[in-house]
Amino acid sequence: MSRYMTEPEPEHIATLIHVLVRWHRAWAPIQEMGPTVMGTFTITYQTHVFSILPPEFSKGFKELIAYTFQVTSPDTCPDWLTKLFPCQGKSPRPDLGLWMTFDELGLTERYESLILSVCYERIETHITETCSKVWDQQMLQPMRSWMSDVIIPWLITPYAREARTADEAAILMRSVGSRLDYHVCKTFADLRTNELFDIIIDFPDSKPALEDLKDCLQRVDQRSHLVQSLRKSNRRRLLHPGADTKLILTQYVSIIRCLRIVDPQGVLLFKVADPIRRYLRDRPDTIRCIVASLVGDGESGDSLVDENEPIQPLQQAQFDDYTDHKWEPEPIDAGPEFRTNKPSDIISTLISIYDSQELFVKELQVLLAQRLLAIKDGNFDRERRNIEILKIRFGEAALQVCEVMLKDMTDSKRTDQHIQAQKRSDMHPTVISRHFWPPLQTNTFVMPGQFRQIQEDYAREFSLFKPDKKLVWMSHLGSINLELELDDRTVGAEVPPLEAAFIELTSRVDEWTVAELIAKIGSIERPAALKALTTWVELGVLKEDTPDRYRLLKVAEAANSNSKASGKQPTAAVDELPPVQTVQQQQAEQMRVFWKFIEGMLKNLGQLPLDRIQQMLKFAPDYNRNIDQLAAFMEAARREGLVAVNNGMWKLQK
Amino acid sequence: MEQISPVAAARGSQKSTASGASAESSGSVTKRLSQELMNLMMTSPPGISAFPKSDANLFEWAGTIEGAAGTIYSGLTFKISITFPPNYPYVAPTIKFDSPCFHPNVDIVGGAICLDILQDKWSAVYSVQTILLSLQSLLGEPNNASPLNPDAASLWNKPDEYKVQLMKHYRPISDEGSA
Numbered sequence: 069m070s071r072y073m074t075e076p077e078p079e080h081i082a083t084l085i086h087v088l089v090r091w092h093r094a095w096a097p098i099q100e101m102g103p104t105v106m107g108t109f110t111i112t113y114q115t116h117v118f119s120i121l122p123p124e125f126s127k128g129f130k131e132l133i134a135y136t137f138q139v140t141s142p143d144t145c146p147d148w149l150t151k152l153f154p155c156q157g158k159s160p161r162p163d164l165g166l167w168m169t170f171d172e173l174g175l176t177e178r179y180e181s182l183i184l185s186v187c188y189e190r191i192e193t194h195i196t197e198t199c200s201k202v203w204d205q206q207m208l209q210p211m212r213s214w215m216s217d218v219i220i221p222w223l224i225t226p227y228a229r230e231a232r233t234a235d236e237a238a239i240l241m242r243s244v245g246s247r248l249d250y251h252v253c254k255t256f257a258d259l260r261t262n263e264l265f266d267i268i269i270d271f272p273d274s275k276p277a278l279e280d281l282k283d284c285l286q287r288v289d290q291r292s293h294l295v296q297s298l299r300k301s302n303r304r305r306l307l308h309p310g311a312d313t314k315l316i317l318t319q320y321v322s323i324i325r326c327l328r329i330v331d332p333q334g335v336l337l338f339k340v341a342d343p344i345r346r347y348l349r350d351r352p353d354t355i356r357c358i359v360a361s362l363v364g365d366g367e368s369g370d371s372l373v374d375e376n377e378p379i380q381p382l383q384q385a386q387f388d389d390y391t392d393h394k395w396e397p398e399p400i401d402a403g404p405e406f407r408t409n410k411p412s413d414i415i416s417t418l419i420s421i422y423d424s425q426e427l428f429v430k431e432l433q434v435l436l437a438q439r440l441l442a443i444k445d446g447n448f449d450r451e452r453r454n455i456e457i458l459k460i461r462f463g464e465a466a467l468q469v470c471e472v473m474l475k476d477m478t479d480s481k482r483t484d485q486h487i488q489a490q491k492r493s494d495m496h497p498t499v500i501s502r503h504f505w506p507p508l509q510t511n512t513f514v515m516p517g518q519f520r521q522i523q524e525d526y527a528r529e530f531s532l533f534k535p536d537k538k539l540v541w542m543s544h545l546g547s548i549n550l551e552l553e554l555d556d557r558t559v560g561a562e563v564p565p566l567e568a569a570f571i572e573l574t575s576r577v578d579e580w581t582v583a584e585l586i587a588k589i590g591s592i593e594r595p596a597a598l599k600a601l602t603t604w605v606e607l608g609v610l611k612e613d614t615p616d617r618y619r620l621l622k623v624a625e626a627a628n629s630n631s632k633a634s635g636k637q638p639t640a641a642v643d644e645l646p647p648v649q650t651v652q653q654q655q656a657e658q659m660r661v662f663w664k665f666i667e668g669m670l671k672n673l674g675q676l677p678l679d680r681i682q683q684m685l686k687f688a689p690d691y692n693r694n695i696d697q698l699a700a701f702m703e704a705a706r707r708e709g710l711v712a713v714n715n716g717m718w719k720l721q722k
Numbered sequence: 723m724e725q726i727s728p729v730a731a732a733r734g735s736q737k738s739t740a741s742g743a744s745a746e747s748s749g750s751v752t753k754r755l756s757q758e759l760m761n762l763m764m765t766s767p768p769g770i771s772a773f774p775k776s777d778a779n780l781f782e783w784a785g786t787i788e789g790a791a792g793t794i795y796s797g798l799t800f801k802i803s804i805t806f807p808p809n810y811p812y813v814a815p816t817i818k819f820d821s822p823c824f825h826p827n828v829d830i831v832g833g834a835i836c837l838d839i840l841q842d843k844w845s846a847v848y849s850v851q852t853i854l855l856s857l858q859s860l861l862g863e864p865n866n867a868s869p870l871n872p873d874a875a876s877l878w879n880k881p882d883e884y885k886v887q888l889m890k891h892y893r894p895i896s897d898e899g900s901a
Contacts, residue, residue, distance in 0.1 A: 664763040665773075672773040672784040672801075674895075683777040687759055 082132055084125075088117060129179055133186045184244070187219055188251050195255045203267050203274035208256055208283055215252055220245065250288060257284040261294045264326075265301040271322045278329045285330065294330075295339045298323075302340070307347045313357045320344050321414050345421045352652055355431045358418050415461065429466045432458065434506045436470050440477055441498070441545060448477050472504040487529045495522050498546075499530075499539070507654060508542060513589040515543050515565065517572040543569075544592075552609060554621070559609055566592065567600040571609065574620040582616050659701065662688050666702075667720065670711065675719035678702065751810055755780045758850045770854035772804060781806045784820075785854060786895075793862030794881060794888065799895050802833075802857070804850065814844035817853065824884075824891040826864040826875035835860075836870045 095113065194214065199207045223244060260267065260281045267274040267281075285291060306319055320341070327337040348354045419428060439451060452474060459467050480499040487493065515523060527539045548568040552559045561567075569589055573580065586597050601618055604610040610618045665688040666681060676684070682698050685691045693701070702718060705711045712721045759780075762772060772785035783804040789795025801820040807813045817840060819833035827836040839848060839856055869875035877884040 661764065664766060667766070668759075668763050668771055669773040671771045672786050673775065680777075684774070686777055687756060687774060687780075688763075689756075689760060 084128075085132075126179065126182060130182050130186055133183055134190070184247070187223065187248060188255075190219065191215065191248065191252055192255050195252070195259060199256065199259060200263065201266075203263075203270055203277035206276040206280050208253075208280040211252055211256060212249065215248060219248060223248075253284045253287040254290065257281065257288055257290045257294075260284070261290060261297050264294065264298050265305060268319065268322045268326045271326050274326075275329065278326055282330045291331075291336060295336060298340050299343060302344060307344065313348075313351050313353050314361075316344070316348065316351075317354070317357055317361070317418070320348070321418070324414060324417060348421050354421070355427055356435070358415075359428060359431045359435055425462060425466060429462060429469075430506070432467075433469055433473070436473055437506050437508070440473060443477075444547075448474060469504050472501060476500045476504070483530070483533065486533060487526065490532075491525065491529050493522060493526050493529070495526055497526065497539075502540070507657075508545070513543055513566070513569065513592050515541070515569055515572075516588065517575070519543075519548075519565075519568065519572060554609070559607060561607060563603060564600070566596060567603050570597075570600055571604060574610065574618075578620045579613075580618055582618070585618075658690065662691060662693070662701075663705070666705075666711075670718065670720045675714070675717040677716050678718065681718065751806070751808065752780055754811060755806065761849070762851050762854075765851065767851065767855065770851070770858055772802075772850055772854060775803075781808070781810075783850070785817075785850075787854060787858050787861070790858055790862050794885060795861040798888075798892055800861075801895055804853075811846040811848070814840050814848075815850075815853070817857070821893055821895065822891045824871070824874055824888040825861065826866050826869040826871055826878060827860060828874075829870045830874075830891060834870065836865070836868060838865075 095109070195211055198214075199211065260277060263277075264281075267277050271278075285294070302323075306316055323340060323344070324337060327340060328334070330336060419425060422428070436451065436455070440448070443451070455467060455470050455474060458470075476499065480497065483499060484496050488496075514520065523541055523543075527541075530539050531537070543565050546565060547562050548565055549562050550560065550568055550571065552561075552571065563571075566589075570580075570585055573585060573588055582594065582597055582601070585601075586592055586594065589597075601610060601612075605612060605618075609621060611621050613619050662685060665685055669681065669684050670676060673684075678695065678699055681702070682695045685693075685698070702711060702713070706713060709721055711718050713719075759772075759774070769788035769790060770786065772783045774780050775782045775784050783806070785802040785804055787800050787802060789798045789800075799821075800823050802817055803820050805816040807815065817835055819828055819835065822830055823833070824830060828834070835857070837856060837860055839845075840853070864875070864878060866875045866878055874884070874887070877887060
């Protein structure tokens with residue numbers, strides 16, 4: 069034993085056992101004394117041996133057993149093993165002698181758990197080695213056959229040596245075999261559970277791995293473990309500020325698809341999805357992302373929705389159909405709040421993150437407005453198609469506003485044709501119904517000079533055509549195709565209206581300061597003005613002589629600025645997206661209004677309790693918050709130091 | 723050659739909403755008052771403010787006026803109450819000071835105010851906001867020709883004594899308020 073401790077080699081343990089068995093045989097009473105004496109001797113001998121064996125022995129013994137895995141044929145068998153434990157007769161396995169010796173000493177019986185644990189470890193390493201990261205094929209079946217090809221034959225030596233036929237061996241092996249099979253499944257399930265997050269990322273390539281997992285879960289009860297582990301990795305890897313909302317949504321959709329495979333009943337999904345849904349609800353741009361994928365951003369390509377999936381109306385929560393003959397009880401691990409949503413499609417699931425569809429429709433309007441205003445060639449077929457698809461989902465009524473918006477676009481085309489026929493105009497306005505469009509950002513300025521003239525002419529014709537309506541110009545939207553005739557050159561450009569307004573002003577007076585320009589045009593912000601001026605500077609039309617002072621270059625300046633200008637086509641001149649107020653901006657704007665009212669009432673009425681504030685806010689237009697939202701808002705205001713609260717009475721902080 | 727295609731907004735035809743509003747006169751008064759409240763809240767001019775006293779009655783408002791900087795009333799705050807008649811804005815609202823205000827045109831006991839636009843010069847184009855602004859400027863520039871408070875009028879040209887009297891009557895606004 070001491071030799072083993074200095075030099076941990078299975079060989080020394082084998083030698084020790086060899087010595088033990090030699091003593092055993094030497095001291096054994098002769099056969100004639102009968103089985104009773106034999107038995108007593110064996111027990112006494114074993115008791116003594118086991119009591120003096122140091123704790124390290126079990127470790128060594130285990131290693132020895134593990135070692136026997138390698139000796140499957142006489143060729144691989146080391147000499148010491150055959151020498152120490154010669155086997156009688158012909159044996160297919162060279163370690164038979166060793167196992168017989170174990171039996172003789174009672175070691176098999178005593179260390180049975182140890183022997184099995186060797187098997188378990190063997191299974192675990194094998195599965196981990198062969199199956200990790202292999203998700204594109206089903207691995208469970210190969211693993212099981214590996215077990216019956218490798219582990220079972222090895223086990224036959226210790227357990228079913230006496231069996232003469234295969235059937236007999238099978239009977240002897242049954243209990244051990246099923247235990248091992250369970251262990252294979254469990255190890256496999258553990259492995260896949262730990263990998264699940266990445267498997268989901270790989271979906272649909274990793275579908276076989278999911279099928280495996282499904283089979284495993286039927287055999288072993290690891291479902292709650294799976295939920296825990298997936299929730300944990302979701303929290304660690306997905307639900308943090310660094311992750312893009314679109315990514316989270318994509319992963320969520322994958323999770324839905326994957327867990328439907330693993331657990332068609334949807335209990336696992338329900339449990340895993342809950343934190344994700346709650347997290348998504350708190351993200352400000354979730355709705356926007358979902359809506360964007362609904363209308364299918366042509367550019368991004370990877371839409372959340374499977375193109376092949378039939379479009380169906382949104383499904384409301386279903387109730388049990390008591391006449392359904394195929395009804396099955398909910399799985400036992402389903403919580404009380406569990407709701408099956410078996411056949412509902414992905415989009416319905418996503419939309420059900422929120423309590424109402426209203427938010428989606430609002431966001432949809434904003435998105436549609438942006439897209440419609442961005443269209444320049446007058447081809448609205450794509451948008452029309454999108455709206456038709458969405459109508460199937462949300463219903464006609466919800467999308468009526470969108471319908472009006474689309475109609476505005478086609479109407480204004482028709483109106484324009486009519487007016488052009490009456491009086492040619494260079495302008496082709498889009499007439500939108502303010503009532504039905506989301507609020508557009510207003511920084512309306514007055515177009516100067518000829519543009520103003522064109523607008524007025526057009527408005528006159530319009531009022532003849534539609535006497536009950538009046539045009540309000542939103543000069544900051546749209547774009548203008550300009551051709552500037554300068555002394556030595558002509559410059560063509562398509563620019564936003566503000567740029568055009570500035571250049572129109574310079575056609576009369578050559579030099580302007582920024583402040584003068586702004587004063588002339590009215591209600592624009594300085595950064596916007598500077599941006600517009602930069603466009604012209606880049607085109608080589610204007611020059612900033614001294615800071616804040618711009619001069620029209622009637623004759624092109626030195627070659628360097630000219631070449632720079634010609635090299636740079638006016639690509640960035642036109643705004644990328646029309647400035648429609650997002651839903652968030654609208655809400656922030658509303659909140660600002662409500663705050664004014666709160667300020668007003670607290671100032672004039674002294675301190676007020678929360679419910680009074682809530683009641684008084686009905687004076688504010690479109691006030692629709694509930695008292696909890698108000699409480700949260702007031703709490704935020706308190707943190708800002710705007711108000712103070714004392715005994716439930718709120719008052720303004722002086 | 724230039725091509726312009728800006729977007730113009732046209733008011734959608736709103737025939738249905740227009741017919742409902744003028745049906746009842748009290749409805750239109752309420753509408754006018756809510757509109758004035760909205761305007762007042764959104765512009766929130768410095769030093770003046772007002773708000774309905776309760777959510778049930780839009781005709782009773784409480785207001786606050788701060789003395790304009792540079793006047794003898796600078797730094798002082800006065801509470802007023804405004805009562806609108808049912809036929810507002812054709813008839814002026816009744817306004818009185820809730821806090822005692824030592825001023826030539828204000829009754830120190832009852833709080834009544836002598837201001838031409840609140841009496842014979844009233845016009846429907848005035849609003850709560852213009853009334854409040856007028857009151858604020860009245861504080862700094864009293865009309866000593868028709869005093870409600872002769873003592874104040876006589877002291878007006880002696881700022882030091884005036885201030886003493888003013889502070890003797892002035893009561894700062896407490897949080898308990900009139901709510």
